[in-house]
Amino acid sequence: MSSHEQADPSNWRVFHATGRAPESPPQLPPAPPWRRFRGGPPEPAPPDDPQAALRRLGPGDATAQLGREEIDIVNAALVLRRPLLITGPPGIGKSTLAYLLSRELGLGRVLEWNIVSRTTLRDGLYVHDAMGRAQAIAAWQAGVGNTPDPALGEAPRTVEGDSGDETAGDPPAEAAVNIATRSKDRQLPPVLGDFITLGPLGTALLPYDRPRVLLVDELDKSDIDLPNDLLHVLENGSYDVPELVRDAAEEARVHTSDPAGRAVVRGGRVECAEFPVVVITSNGEREFPAAFRRRCLPLEMRTPSREQLLAMVERHLGNRTPEAKSMVDGYLQRVQAGGTHSLDQLLNAVQMTTAGGFQADGDGRKLVEMLLRDLAKGR
Template identity: 75%
Template sequence: MSAQEHPEPNGWRVFHATGSAPEVPPPLPAPPPWRRFRGGPAEPTPPDDPEAAQRRLGPGEITPQLGPDGIDVVNAALLLRRPLLITGPPGVGKSTLAYVISRELGLGRVLEWNVVSRTTLRDGLYVHDAMGRAQAIAAWQAGLREAGVREAAAGPAGAGTSDFSKSGQLPPVLGDFITLGPLGTALLPYDRPRVLLVDELDKSDIDLPNDLLHVLENGSYEVPELVRDAADSARVHTSDPSGRAHVVGGRIECREFPVVVITSNGEREFPAAFRRRCLPLEMRVPSREQLLAMVQGHLGERPPGTEDLVDLFVRRVQAGGTHSLDQLLNAVQLTTAGGFQSDGHGRTLMEMLLRDLAKGR
């Protein structure tokens, strides 16, 4: 039999938590029959954003934070085309995992949807600038009126010209005032999946997880304004810089279901119907060795005193405090400033940087 008929035992694992950019993006395993989509026409390959990835991951090598079980969960989500629901305390690298996946699999720029209490499903899908469109139409109509006045003044010689040529402008088109949100952009018909980070979903209104069910299940949605428009298709803006997309009939369906990374700080429980559609992954505070490696990966070095700061950070976390990796990186970075002394006033500043976030100020 052929090699395709006898795949390697670990062939379904395409993600290994290294975060290393591949020379050639690896192929993803085929989706199950019930997670195949037929959206089109295919959109061009999205842009990359290496600067954003470096801000999240640092310039050095990635320090793996997932064990074999966690890596298997990510690979299962990739194979089954299901969202990852990542839980854990603040600052342990939940949102960073989206950038690790994107870089390692060569999936381009990560789309971020930062959720707050006022966020609605429509915010993630698209925005219609109705006011801007109304102003553009009013300006266009004013141009027509001015052209009509000029034509009347010119007499019979100006007769017979169209309204468009009178004003020198085409009427505003609806697509120019539609911008797809991060979720809406991720569901465009790309040949390879986009990575969508839905950050801190537990801060949302109680209805948002339920509102997401249909979109996450069907991989499609409609823009009612475009459905009602007389034009059969439209060019709309996307969440990518200067991005435009072609929408036919007001309906958008993906070709490859996006890699959806949903983070939660555990501030609330999600409905069972929502959890059924996600694969759960819990991330824990990194170990001392991982923290030292992460500091070196972000800063490119291990400044003097790093071990003492990491030990202090670990003790405070183990004592039940709420701390973020950003606090540790800030504290270590400050020690590299010329002339900074960690005693006296410097010690007070360190205490402020490494304060317990659960205690407010």
């Protein structure tokens, strides 16, 4: 990819799989009319998380693991505002693509939604801490009982030695001053928004000026209903929080999935302004419904070549030693023999060769065999 092509504003490809952080974030192509949403007002730009990207991608430019065809599929998903459904063997780097996109396009912190068999759509959208709210209301009511407020119709307590001549509506001057002072210091009742936290999917659908990156990891592990439940949200880019819809307040300030993040929800409804960059990974444990697959762009990731693996090792560990080359060759032999292996295993084995006094061809052979074991065998 030439520098001229990368800088050409008329080029529909904004992602080139370099993993290089831009000096200024590139402008994304406009969304098609059927994928434009009207959420607002805009939320502040999300925080960045360079350490998470560093752990996933390593320092410097990323290794070119995607070919031209795969890069075009990613760019098509960006243009069409459709989720990417990435398949491939476990540990091949599917989830890493979300961090590659975030770093290269300058889209801030990646929102991760890790799927298990018990995960529901509501887990991804929001959580309402009903028990915590009930406890907070009980504590507040107890505090109110200990601090009478005439403005709320509460009669002041009778103090010891009081003749009883004073009426509830006409307290002594000193008592009136104390009641007024306490009323100013009274704790406000707990508000509903303090007990609602938007999940990764719910946060990604807030009205940001630029799309958030959402990683839906291992969707094939979910209950059979979750992909179908996702259809409405992925199509409409919006959802309701019923607890806030029923609340008397017009707006609520809720927590988000970002560290210390808060957002304002109006009328109990959240709608995006820019559909998020959704990266869905699957290890192929089961098929998804046709209606779900129709809304996604499929991308299959394959095992990297020897040169790509060597470049990956060099980027993460800073060297390309003869021991590293031997580890890469052994890793590829195991993969080609039909075993299930992850890139993490290779990096762990190469890292051990840098430990002082470790001999991979001597006493450390059994340890290397354990590190590069076939994951399909269950041990």
